Structures are given as structure tokens and as C-alpha cells.
Amino acid sequence: MLDHQKYKRVLLKISGEALSSLTPGQHQGINQGMLNKVxxxxxxxxxxxxxxxxxxGGGNIYxxxxGSKSHGIDRATxxxxxxLATVINALALQxxxxxxxxxCRVMTAIPMQAIGEFYIRRRAIRHMEKGRVVIFAAGTGNPFFTTDTAAALRALEMGCDLLLKATKVDGVYDKDPKIYPDAIHYDRxxxxxxxxxxxxxxxxxxxALVQEHNLPLAVFSIYxxxxxxKVLEGTAKHTLVTE
Incomplete structure (x- = not known):
């Protein structure tokens, strides 16, 4: 069980798909109701x-x-x-x-001066010290790395006490609970x-990143x-991953 009094700084990882609907299922576009809820x-x-x-993330857009597999576009491109899709989502959430x-401040891993600040670690920390929410967009700024990796990296750089991943289900199961009714939920x-x-x-x-630095990970349902x-208070169903 988590205790919000233990945590001074946390990073929330949200998938792009989560912004497309107030309920699981839709995977495209941005739903204003879901933005307001988040x-x-x-x-x-x-x-x-x-x-x-x-x-x-940016999966609701691209x-x-x-894209690389289905459209034949080279992976880096x-x-x-x-x-760029994550930047669109970041601006909507901001x-x-x-x-x-x-x-709230949007900080991008790729320079885009007209719409957000370029990511500088100390500046991001200073924003939070002043009470501002910071959204990190454009992943790590490098191809071949996911926004999950970006979340782990930024959480470590910011000195976060906890990384939270908001998903479609209320934690980690041994198999897909939407397909298998007997799927087992892991509390830890x-x-x-x-x-x-x-x-x-x-x-x-x-x-591997969070494991090496022993950063706790909480997995819960965004819906x-x-x-x-409630996850920080320990009153919502979730899975806590630690070493």
C-alpha cells in the first residue's frame, strides 16, 4: 500500500490512447472529457x-x-x-x-521554441519547485526509444519518489483480464x-532503468x-512493482 505522505515528487506516465475516450476501446483522437478528467x-x-x-504518449495520433511496419516508413522517421504526436497531446493536456x-509548462526533447520550452533538467526541477506541473513531450528526443523509457528516464532525472503508469486495467495480471476471466491480479x-x-x-x-535505481512503479487504471x-492514498486497486 502506498502512502501519499511519503512522496514529494511523482511522475505520471499516460498513454496517448488514454486521451481518446472516457472508456477503453477508442484509440484515435483526443476526447475533451478525458482531458478534463485527467x-x-x-x-x-x-x-x-x-x-x-x-x-x-502519442499512440492516439501516430x-x-x-507506422514503420504498416506504411514502410523507415523507423527513425x-x-x-x-x-510530434506526443507534443500535440501535451499541448492539449496543458x-x-x-x-x-x-x-503548467510543456518541455520538449526536440527544440520547438514557439510552442514549448526545450528540456533542461535544472529548469524542469525549478518549475516544479515553484508549484508548476511539467509535461515532458517528444519522448527522449531519440528514435528507437519508447515513451515508457522516456518516463523512466525523466523520473530518475527529476528525482521522483514514484513512477506511476496509467493504463487500461487496474494493475498487472498474469494474463489479459479482458480475455481470461480467471486472470490473477498482482498486488505487488x-x-x-x-x-x-x-x-x-x-x-x-x-x-531495466527503474530496476537499476530501485524506483518504485505503480500500475493502475486511468479510467x-x-x-x-486514490493510488497514492492506497485506496485504489493497483500493482506496486519494486525490487
Whole structure:
């Protein structure tokens, strides 16, 4: 069980698909209701005095790996297109967060001066020290790395106490609970078991990063009401991964 009083700074990883609908299923576009829901969840955590930073995916607009395989675009180009998709999502979420009365900054791993700040580690930390929410966009800025890896990297760079991954299901299961009714939910897991059982929560590069630095990972459902706060309070169903 988590205890929000233990955490001063956390990173929330949101998939692009999560922004496309208030319920699982739709995978394209941006749903304003979902943006508002996520922004409200973030506000409730910020109100506790916890620093919040975010890494957002772009799969609802364009997914680099899929584009490379299905359209014949070379992988590096396709990944850069996916990075641009994350910037679109970041700007949409920034707008929703500001409508909730919070200060928010978008920082991009690729220079885009007209729409966001270029990522500089110390500047990002300073933003959070001033109470601003920071959204990290454009992944790591490099092809062949996922936004999961970007989330692990930024969480470590920011000195976060916890990495939270918001998904379609309320934690990690031994198999897909949507297909298998007898799927077993894990309350706790080690990183080693996560890798050895090939439980596809995050890519192996991301898991290796957080494992090496013993950064706890919480996996939960983005679709539950106020799930972000409830996970930190230990009142929402989730899986905690540690070593």
C-alpha cells in the first residue's frame, strides 16, 4: 500500500490512447472529457503539495513502431513522427490543466521554441519547485526509444519518489483480464518477475532503468474516478512493482 505522505515528487506516465475516450476501446483522437478528467485528477494530487510531472504518449495520433511496419516508413522517421504526436497531446493536456487553475509548462526533447520550452533538467526541477506541473513531450528526443523509457528516464532525472503508469486495467495480471476471466491480479511484483514472466507493462529498457535505481512503479487504471490520488492514498486497486 502506498502512502501519499511519503512522496514529494511523482511522475505520471499516460498513454496517448488514454486521451481518446472516457472508456477503453477508442484509440484515435483526443476526447475533451478525458482531458478534463485527467486534469482534475492531477489537480487533486497537486493540492496535496506533491510535485507532479508527466510523460505522455502519442499512440492516439501516430505510433512510430506501427507506422514503420504498416506504411514502410523507415523507423527513425516514423519515431520522429510519433514524437510530434506526443507534443500535440501535451499541448492539449496543458490547456486542460490550466483550465483547472494550475500553472503548467510543456518541455520538449526536440527544440520547438514557439510552442514549448526545450528540456533542461535544472529548469524542469525549478518549475516544479515553484508549484508548476511539467509535461515532458517528444519522448527522449531519440528514435528507437519508447515513451515508457522516456518516463523512466525523466523520473530518475527529476528525482521522483514514484513512477506511476496509467493504463487500461487496474494493475498487472498474469494474463489479459479482458480475455481470461480467471486472470490473477498482482498486488505487488518484483522487477525481476516482471521481466522473467514477460508481463508487458513497460518495455524492457524502461524496466531495466527503474530496476537499476530501485524506483518504485505503480500500475493502475486511468479510467477509474480520481484514480491518481486514490493510488497514492492506497485506496485504489493497483500493482506496486519494486525490487
Amino acid at each position: 486534469a482534475n485528477d492531477i489537480r487533486n494530487v497537486v493540492n496535496l503539495g506533491i510535485d507532479v510531472c508527466i510523460v505522455i 505510433r512510430g513502431v506501427s 516514423s519515431d520522429h513522427m510519433g514524437m 490547456n486542460a490543466i490550466e483550465h483547472e487553475g494550475m500553472l 511484483l518484483s522487477y525481476s518477475n516482471l521481466l522473467s514472466q514477460k508481463l508487458e507493462v513497460m518495455d524492457a529498457t524502461a524496466v 477509474e474516478n480520481d484514480s491518481f490520488l
